[in-house]
Amino acid sequence: MxxxxxxxxxxxxxxxxxxxxxxxxxxxxxxxxxxxxxxxxxxxxxxxxxxxxxxxxxxxxxxxxxxxxxxxxxxxxxxxxxxxxxxxxxxxxxxxxxxxxxxxxxxNKIYLRGLPFHVDERVIVPRSFIGELLDSHFSGDSDEEGASLLGDPASVENVLDLCTGSGCLAILASRSFPNARIDAVDISSGALEVAARNVAEYGLEDRVKLYRGDLFGPIGGERYDLIISNPPYVDAEGMAALPRECRAEPKLAFDGGADGLDVVRRILDEAAGHLTPQGGLLCEIGRGREWLEAAFPQLPLLWLDTEDSEGEVFWIGVADL
CATH class of the missing domain: 1.10.8 (Helicase, Ruva Protein; domain 3)
Structure with missing residues (x-):
């Protein structure tokens, strides 16, 4: 701008x-x-x-x-x-x-899990909890209860990162799953330019492929062992109260509609059709847990906590979707 x-x-x-x-x-x-x-x-x-x-x-x-x-x-x-x-x-x-x-x-820099990533006004500043959860609940080296939700990380063949932004989660996923190819999708061409720079800086062009489009639209009928997403999830009240610092970031990356769940609903509705039989969805929704559980009472969502968050990221296997 x-x-x-x-x-x-x-x-x-x-x-x-x-x-x-x-x-x-x-x-x-x-x-x-x-x-x-x-x-x-x-x-x-x-x-x-x-x-x-x-x-x-x-x-x-x-x-x-x-x-x-x-x-x-x-x-x-x-x-x-x-x-x-x-x-x-x-x-x-x-x-x-x-x-x-x-x-x-x-x-023009931020660190996630100790790794540097380029950022500018074309992308939201990364601060997702998903990177920590990839280490604590999907790592074969972790002894924590509930770890390795997908079994052996080396057996994961493909991962989808929806709303990738700067590409940081796709890059972290490539480290967590050494044999996987990663597809990363975002609707913003500017965000994908930033993501491409980060992918290139880590030499991952042959493993991380970027797609422009709306959620699952660009990937056709592809299926994945893991879908990760940190989508827009701020509700209307939260959008109105955003501090000036956050207003410097792209509105598109925050705005989740009236209750914050517009994009999350679509992900939950469509994810099963893009997961392998052993796959699952890992999704961050901020403080919308109460709204989400009310909207999808039939789903047995597993809430995963981190050092700095409680009930802001859920996991659900394909069988339960």
Whole structure:
């Protein structure tokens, strides 16, 4: 989307209100994180895009500006930065406050399960719980109760990722199921351009195939051992209350209709026709569990929890669909 002159002017005025920092006052990575946290809290920013609090987001932005992996922050926390680096860090902090864009858009990167992915305004910022669930419930190495819902991961031959966005879940699925081909579908041509970049960066062009279209439309009669999806699921009330940060993301990736289930209903209605006899559906729906169970009381949905979520992702085998 083209930028308009009026908002740009507003951003400039907001940025100028940040306190001036004389050269040398902030020296270490930790100093800049503390400064960023103070500015973020003061500006009442919202954190829902890969980081959940101002400290984590500040550390993320500082590390990305310095070309460090977030896991390296503790190693270099007390290291001093150069004057040029300090200027770049202060600029990105000011942009985060002034624009209220998700931090991932400012640095064009987000991490999921420790892996970096390119993102920009063409895609929603990835923060799905499905990546964690692939590790905890579909990995042959996991000892957790309910793990390996599909049996041996090496036996999975094909996976479908609906509403793939940046392609991150398709790429994570390729790692969880080493012998599988992955088909990934999205209705947005812009999102698929981002997904293609990520697929290429991981060298997966021969295993991950991208399709443009509406849900199952582009894949014809293909059947899969696993369908995964993080579809639009925000209801009308939630859409009206989206914070400014989320409004920077594509509306198409959020809007699930009046009750948030418009797309989920279609997936449930059609999934059985695209699953193999041993297959199943893994789908994220946010906080719509009550609505979904009321709409489909006959379905024995298995709700899978993660470290940071409860009852936001369900699994159902083809036999129960």
């Amino acid at each position: 083209a930028k308009r002159a009026r908002p740009a002017a507003k951003r400039g005025r907001s940025a100028s209100r940040l306190p001036k920092v004389p050269s040398g006052e902030l020296r270490t990575l930790l100093d800049f994180v503390r400064y960023a946290v103070s500015r973020f809290v003061e500006a009442k920013l919202v954190f829902a895009h890969g980081t959940t609090d101002p400290v984590a987001e500040a550390a993320f932005l500082v590390c990305e500006t310095l070309h460090l992996h977030p896991d390296q922050f503790e190693t270099f926390a007390t290291a001093q930065v150069t004057a040029r680096e300090a200027k770049a860090i202060l600029e990105v902090i000011a942009r985060r406050v002034a624009t209220r864009k998700p931090a991932a858009y400012l640095v």
